[in-house]
Every structure is written in C-alpha cells, then in structure tokens.
Amino acid sequence: MTSALLMSAVAAAAPLQPPVETGPFRTPDLVEIAPLDATIKLDVRYATPDNFVHKAVYAEPRVFLQRPAAEALIRVNARLKPQGYGLILFDGYRPWSVTRLFWESTSGTQRMFVADPREGSRHNRGCAIDLSLYDLKTGQQVAMPSDYDEMTERAYPSYDGGTAAAREHRDRLRAAMEAEGFAVHPREWWHYDYALWQEYAILDIPFSEIGR
Template sequence: MKAKFLFAILLLLAFGAWAQDYRDSLHVISASDYKKQIKLAPEKQLIEISKQVPAIQLDIRYATTNNFMHQRMYNQARAFARFPVVKALKAVEAELALLGLGLKIYDAYRPYSVTVQFYKKASDKNFVANPKKGSKHNRGCAVDLSLIDLKTGKELDMPTPFDSFSPMAAADYPNLPAQVLKNRLTLKTAMEHHGFRQLSNEWWHFDFIGWQNFELLDVPFGDL
C-alpha cells in the first residue's frame, strides 16, 4: 500500500515538472508581467465580456461541477477576452439581435494552469489543448458559446451539449435534424462575419483571427 502511495506521489511530481518545462519554454505570462504589459499595449488587456456586452448570457461551466472534469476549475463565474475579441463579440451580438437571437458563453479566457489540469485528466486528448503548445483560450482569443432565443432566454437546439466528446460535436457532422443544422450554421455565419473561425471538432469553439499576436497567460480571474 505504501509503495502504491509513493508511486502516485512520484507521478504527480513528474507531471508537475513536465508541465513546468513546457511553461518555461512557452514563456507563459504571470499576473505581474501581464500588468506591466498592458500599460505598454492597452489593446492586449483582458476585458470582462459582460461589462461591455451586457446582453450576453453567461453559463460558465468551469465555475461549477457541470463539466467534464466534474469539479470547479474557476473560483469565479466570469468571462474575459482580449479587447479586440470583445469588440468583435459585441458586433456578433448586434447582428444576431436582428434575428431575435443572442449568445450564451460557456468559457472564454482560461489560465494556462487550468489547461494543464485539463490535459492531465481528459480521456480524449483530441478535445483538450496540449500544454506543450498552450491554448488559444490561454491567449484570451477563444470563446465557447451557443445561441439563445432573446425572448425566452432558452438555448437553441444544437448538435450536442457543450464539452461533449462525441463525433456529433464536429463542426461539419451531417446527420442531424434540419433545425439543428440551421442553428449551427447561423452561429458559425455570425461569428465568421466578425473575425472568428470555428474549431473543426467542437461546434461551440471559435478562435479569433490574429490570436498569434497575443501571449499565453496564467493570470487568475481575481487579478484581472
């Protein structure tokens, strides 16, 4: 029993060292360095989305246990993104409002340390970012979202729930009801009109064009 316990500890230590090696080689920015950076480059600031786009609905799953990790990964149910990303989301929301629709956000900026935890636990690594490269969420340039009906506040029917590891989650999965296909296309069209691109295996995930211009961050929500 003692041997098993020691082995488990060694595995955890090895994983921690592995993750730290990647972190160092990637130059992940901490809270103190981030604050210095945005003084020089204000356009790189992480903005709280709901303060700039109040009509957006939030359902921050990683601040709850209703996610694939089955545990709270964030201590605050908030959503942040870089300034140009929030500006684009505001334009998307305005376009959708003409159709009586709006956005619901599940996740946006994600600290790098959370991505490390995801990769460690995920059963299917195709649905989580490898810490070796980091995530566009870590750059504040990715959003996970869906559509809602503005009158009822209810989500529209989509191919799968958020964070599903099913083949049906693919952005081009064809064997779906006509209304679901229409809803998925409506979301994709509106997002792509304003500078986002859909991830091929996750209908809900959109990356902002130009994400390469923003660094990986490991800044807790409480420091923003």
C-alpha cells in the same frame, strides 16, 4: 522501474510552467464581456461541477477576451439580434494552469478535445471563446447537434446528423462569427478563435487579478 521506463514516465508528465515563447506579442488587455453588453448571457460551467472534470475550476463565473476580440464579439451579438438570437458564453480566457489540469484529467481519444499544455491553448491567449445561441423570445439556449464539451463526432461543425433545426442554429452562429473575424474549431461547433490569436502570448493570470 528501469531508467528507460522512468524517463518515459517523466516525458509524459505535463510541465509545471507554460511554454517559453519568443515574441513580439501585443500587450495583454483582457476585458470582461458581460459588463459591455447586458444582452450577452453567461453559462460558465467551469465555475460549477457541471463540466467534464466534474469540479469547479474557476472561482467565479466570468468571461474575458483580449479587447479586439471582445469588441468583435459584441458586434456578433448585434448582428444576431435582428435574427432573434443572442450569444450565451461558456468560456473565454482560460489560465494556462487550467489547461494543464484538463490535460491531466483526460486520456486516450478524449485528448483530441483538450489542448496539450506543452503548446498551450488559444484560450490561454485570451483569443478563443466557447459559446452558443439563446432565443431572445424565450431566453432559453437553442438546440445544437451536441452538448457543449461533448467529445463525439456530433460536436464537429461538419456533422450532418441530428435535427435540421439544431444544424441551422449551429450554422447561423458560425456565419455571424465568421463575419467578425472568428474561425470555428474543426471538432467543436462551440469553439472559435479570433483572427489575431498569434499576436498574444500564453497567460496564467487568475481571474481575481484581472482588471482590479
């Protein structure tokens, strides 16, 4: 390998440490969502092999957010209850080393759907949540225009194909989330960032070290 080729290979490799950021940042205060509201369900596919890297990347099916985002999410769930729906959570705070693993596990256009570890993800800041709705009567997840983590245009919140019912569920979730300070990702109907995300630093704390 020539030195120029070697240098480009080195430049393409993901860094081993999170990016160095200059604050000030709020003191991290990650809280677990499920104990706060028994009507919020979990479907943490990253704690199972049922995800796009086909192996468990979390040891435990737990979902955390920074406290103001967690409290806002509880309010979203309360908003949806009289409409007959509850929240089901796929993922929240994600340690930076997992974002790095996702980047290393993807290539080409798939990388549109994963965060560059040189920049980190809003999940790493504890201010992003991946979620859907379930029907309070049946307890089942509702139909959406695409599956979670589907890397196609069906995942775009602006996608106008699929069934009317699926689009209605997607748009209902979005309205409730936006009312409490969350903004949807332009290519993922399930991903929302909380308004204060810029005020929290990237973290690489494993779940086992939170709140214990």
